[in-house]
Each structure stands twice: as C-alpha cells, then as structure tokens.
Amino acid sequence: MEEAFINVKGVNLGQLEKTSAINDIVADDVKFEMEIRTCIARYAFSDWGDCEEVDQAANDHALACGELGLMAKYSTSQGSIYIITESDRTSTKVLFCHEYQEPKED
Template sequence: MLSITAIPLEGVKFPLGDLVVTSGIWDLVMAGRMNPAPYLKRHGSGDWGDVCASDKALNDRALKGEDRLVSAYQVDQDLKIYVITEWDRSVTTVLLPSEY
C-alpha cells in the first residue's frame, strides 16, 4: 500500500486518518485512469456510493460508533473501487475489489 497526501478534504464527517492506496489503484493513477480524490471526498462526506441500502444504514450507524466504514464506487463501466476507513479512523484505503 502506498500513502497519499495533499488531498484537500474539507467537509468530511469523520476522520479519515492516513490515506493509502493499494498497488492496483496506484497503477491506475499512474496510467491516468483514475483520481482517488473525488471518491475520498464522497466517502468522507457520507456518500457511500454503490452499496446496498443495508450497508448504507450500517455506515450511517458506524458514524456514531466504532465500526468500519465501507463505500463502493463504479468509476466507469469496467472499474469499481472500494474506499474503507478502519473502525478506529486511523487509516482509509482505496482499493480494487480484487484486492479486498
């Protein structure tokens, strides 16, 4: 996993902790296929993306407690990503489903 910095994240509802991306995401960033910043902002603002209603409800409850937060975003027809913030809000990771 690679640490990323210098992404302004105003308006987040919870601490994201250290921001990291997996090697698969890093390869996509370096190839110009994606930018994780908009998805980190959406995740941090409570927009959980393309998860089912029960997962959205779990995330909403986790905002008040100490549970992990999981978002999924369909970047394009062939690319889906996950954004996961750990229960203690120490780390937020952007990853591919195959890296989960």
C-alpha cells in the same frame, strides 16, 4: 502503497492508502485519478456510493457510535473500488473490489 493523511470535516479518514494496483493506474490515467479523488471526497462526506441500503445504514450507525469500520463501493472507468476505513479511524484504504479479502477471524 501511496499514503497521505486526510482529515476533513466529515469522516475522519486517518492515513490514506491506495493499493499498488490503484496507484499504478492513477500514475498513468488522469481521468481515473480524478475519479478516485471524487470518490474519496464523496466518502469523506458520507456519500456511500453504490452500497446497498443496509450497508449505508450500517455506515451511518458506525459514524454515530464511533465504534465500527466504514466501507463504501464506487464505480469508476477502471472498475469498481472499495474505500474502507478502520474502526479506530487511523487509516483508510482505496482498493479494487477484486483485491478485497474478508478479514480472518481468530
């Protein structure tokens, strides 16, 4: 996974990670790389992309209370992606929607 630290005025993204599938395509596809950068910028400023209204409201609430994780969905030329930030805001991951696995409950 490629990593970078991102901290902007909007959402604190923490350590930014991309899955190897995202990273492999970014390495060869300039258009996709720009789309990913644009999606991250939108996300960082609370633009939740293609999320349903209820999910957008949940993200807005999570920002206000600072206790919950964030998740948004965006369309790209290579397929839909999720951007997910951990509830403690230490890391954010960019992945294809088909790579997402529901967290297991203990």
